[in-house]
Amino acid sequence: MAFSRFGQFLTQGSGIVQLMDDLGSAGDAGGDICMLGGGNPGAIGAMQDYFRNAMRTLLDDPARFDAVVGNYDSPHGDARFREALAALLRRTCGWDIGARNVAVTNGSQSTFFVLFNLFSGAYESGPERQILLPLTPEYIGYADAGLGREIFTANRPSIEPVGEDLFKYRVDLNALSVDDRIGAMCVSRPTNPTGNVLTDDEVDALRDTCRSQGIPLILDCAYGTPFPNIIFTDAKPVYDEDLVLCMSLSKLGLPGVRTGIVVAAEPIIRAIGAANAILSLAPGSFGPALMLDAIETGDIIALSNDVVRPFYHGKAFDTVAIMRQAFEGLPYRIHQPEGAIFLWVWFEGLPISSVELYRRLKARGVYVIAGEHFFPGLEADWPHKHECIRVSYAGDAGRVRQGVDIIGEEVRRAFA
């Protein structure tokens, strides 16, 4: 069967398709797999209890339950949810917003598809525009949002060694060049894959650059403030009409409900609503309905700060300790853990590519993600891209230890 160019693009293979396939097949295989590859959040008992109670409350209100599953929401999402979220953000962050500044999507992955196409490609006048990623490595899921068009341009970070075996990427502000070929900038904060949290100063510098060019700065807050707040440094939540904030319920523990949230200026919210209508009529109602009480009461903030963040903070530093044992004597550095649910490990001078390391690990039942997928838009080849892997520490601690030990063995074999 012949496919159109669109079909050929979809089926040619890409990092995010491989990642989600691995996640699915590891789930199906159960048993002996160490899944350190995917972006599934950890199973946090207190969060699971909260979600189950929220579900019972919904079921115990038959009129509400019937409305939730029996009607399409508006293309911008349920009005009560949007109003409640705007009120929460006004209360907790002091932002001057209303429901008009909030849209719901079917997960933030779909938000990015729309936003990147809203701000790249041909405009009414001027040259074609691209999305600038001011710091790579950056989230693998962005890479194919142009459906085959090269919509990204990206910068390398500067690398700052920290102590014996850590390092930190910083935005290379001197290399930042923004002109009329850039339609928007985007950063994830915390960054997937590295767990880097851009400092407030870095964010302010990017905001200034975007404002002076009249383009939006898209901040991907999938792990960020104010929820799920998987951030181990001080990071100020920021919003104004020059920013587009993308949030999600996934990393609180609800990836299955596929709920993304956009907070932005009204024209952008209208465009998101139009895209929802065209692509899927309406966003799913279930996630917003399940979390409405948590948002109205503010529980979502308390749960993020008191349950979700400490859970990942503990796991991050436990996993660093495990890595220090497993990688002893190897030329490794770990990106300073500042947030999100991953560790990014750099094996300087790795004699095989990170894709080959991924393959060898997969053959032993350990799933990680090869580093080179995380540099969308970075044209020049850079050995560093092939020397890093992303390791998720969200899963079962025993599996993480087993997987990290096997990574140590395979890397040692590669260097031998």
Ligand SMILES: Cc1ncc(COP(=O)(O)O)c(C=O)c1O
């Ligand atoms: C940085 C980042 N942004 C966006 C997403 C997409 O999240 P979702 O579509 O589940 O809301 C993810 C998922 O892993 C992510 O890591």
